[in-house]
Amino acid sequence: MTLVDSNILFDPFTDDPRWAGWSANQLDRLALAGGLAINDVIYSELSVRFETVDAVDEALSYARVELLQMPRGALFLAGKAYRRYRSSGGTRTGVLSDFFIGAHAAAAQLPLLTRDPTRYRSYFPSIRLITP
Template sequence: MIALDSSVLLDILIGDPMYGEVSEICIGDALARDEVVVCDAVVAEVLAMLDTQVDLMETLASIGVRYEATQEAAAARAGHMNKRFRARGGKRERVVADFLIGAHAMLQCDGLITRDEGFFRDYFKGLKIVVPTPAP
């Protein structure tokens, strides 16, 4: 099972001109091999960013992505990682949702599809990261 970050999901939902197509291909490739899931933090972030009243769960189901709630252990890990981030002088632009997404992917999935590679590699060592990359 592979987790999907909100940035990649938004790429396809809003039709991002640079990343929309490569994100869609990346998700399709992942679906051909395994289940692709989003956690509650992704659902919340995406709904907050969309201008429409889209039924996100219906849209996710139509592309083969399903919702999986964050388990208690992942939520606790996210809190600890966020606390560590702040102790290291981390800026407020990093929100708890980013840590929830990373902890969910680390503890409940086999990897994460994201464009925020640096952050997740830094804070979730060992997490398999898949980055949709446009052709040069």
């Protein structure tokens, strides 16, 4: 099972001219190699682009993505990583979701498919990242 960052799912959903092909190929390959998953945070990020819950669920079904609940250990780890980020001068704006995603991948020992590896590498070095 591979955890999929929202940016990877947005690429084919929006037919991004630069990334849709790469992301779609990775989704197909990894779906066959063990399955794809998102968590509640990623689901929330995706919902921004859809009008209804049914539309999100349909898109995820088409992409063969399973919704996993985040374990409490991942929630705790996210808070600790975010605290390290803030104490080292990190800004507050728009980053907490990345810590939830990275902590989930780390706690569940899932690889993470993403196009934004920098923060994950810095705060969750144990994660196996799949990036362009």
